[in-house]
Amino acid sequence: MRNTFSEALYEAATANRDIYIVVADISPAGSMAKFSTQYPERFINVGVAEQSMIGICAGLALKGCQPFAYTIATFSLYRPFEMVRDDLCYQNLPVTVVGMGAGVIYSTLGGTHHTQEDIAIAGALPNMQIVAPCDPLECTEATRWCATQKNGPVYLRIGKAGEPVLTKDAEPWQFGKVRYLRRGSDICILTYGVITKMAMEIADRLQAQGKSVSVVSSHTMKPLDRAGITEALRNHRQVIVIEEHAPQGGLAAQTKQIAWDISAECRLDTFSLQDAFIHNYGSHDDLLAAHGLSPQRILQDLGNG
């Protein structure tokens, strides 16, 4: 995702001289080298100074520019939180805060590098929009949208590298609208972000058992597509939410709220990260599994193991 983000941003910056990227000692790979060489005055490395990174983006936006702040998610959102809130959200400036490697992707770096609560925290901020693409192609669409939108701030939650393409044949991406990656009639898996890959595996297994399964990318986590989620709840007999996020304030909690509001009659199962710091190390999948998120465990919990 980092590479496709770089490429999309480079293209956007070529088309629009007001696009800036402000990074904090971490640079996306790929085309960012081209960006920094061709537009050095618009590639700004603040070093290890994330509060200033956000403030500088605000200052650029106050002068009509369209900046992106970029670093590992925990340092782009948590460290400079008050700057994100006051400088970006309160002033409602079109700045994209890129949270790279969100969730527990940095699986060997420990809890200081994990972002388990970012949707809840960013989502609590007035004016903040949240986009969490599920694969490199969605990341490109999301980045292009961020580079042109003028609504206000965006938290763009992306993965790291090596995510498989999942949306090649999906319906077109549209901000604020859930997107069916496949359509079925019995079960609907609602998900977003990198863990969509696991959701697809689970869907495959359920389909192998003869079930008709939808997989929905809820890439826009704020504003959430209530109508789209309502439709999913009404049109399937079972809805399963899978997310790489704490149980509070993410897709699971919000889907339950909607289900209550509309008196949904479907079965609803949710799978989130635990509300805990888990002192485990290993691969990304190992960390997710330690939180109870693996295809085997989820299928087992669903009674389909």
Added chain:
Amino acid sequence: MSTLPNSIDVRAAKERCLRFRRRILDISQQVSALHIGSAYSCTEIVDSIYHNFMRNPGSGPDTFLMSKGHGCMIQYVILEAMGVLSRADLNAYCTPGGRLGVHPDYGNPGIQAATGSLGHGLSMVVGMALAERTRKTGGIIYTVLSDGEVQEGSTWEATMMASSFGLSNIVAFVDNNDFQSLGRTSETHPSFYPLVEKYLAFGWEAVEVPGHDSAALFEAVMGRSGTKPLMVVARTTKGKGVSYMENVPMWHYRSPSKPEYEQAVRELEVAGQ
């Protein structure tokens, strides 16, 4: 800088500042609290920025960002005098129908950024200065920080940024009144001083001047080399202009009673004679 005059009318500056202090005093009688001491502390600095430094404020290339947002009452009365804010705006200060609050709010006329939480302004100034430089507008960004605000770590991030990026189009002032909410800055943080040396060490040009002396402020800014960001450390007195307010922390935020108001009016009138 060539469009700026070689000297300033000191008498006119003094008259303006007295008028601004008086207007703030009058507004203080409409509300239970406003940051009167903080506004009086930076009256000459902000007046100088608008009247002596910025080229065609409002339509020119320069920008003023009030980083010490709690001092913005002085900015409001200057914007009122310039016709940017209306008398009705000021009269509705901190009331349900009004649009002006204790801290500057982005979106209000003449206000370039929402501040109030300390330590945010200088980074936004750096971003603005980068935008002006890239666009080659020649625009200079002026800002005023409080000495309390300079204790924020984020201010030092931005201080490092401004000089590392070679942003010679930043002119900043520290309203160094040696007071913060709980007492004297020099007692809270003895190691806070000396300030000029700190800015020099961070690659800024820095000078210290008497902060209620408009001519000294003018000389400090006119004397800058233009190759580095400039920090003017302005020695000021909190509550400057009203004897019982000067250097008394209570006046950080209090509004004068009627007898106190009348005494302050008399003192300002005497000062104007």
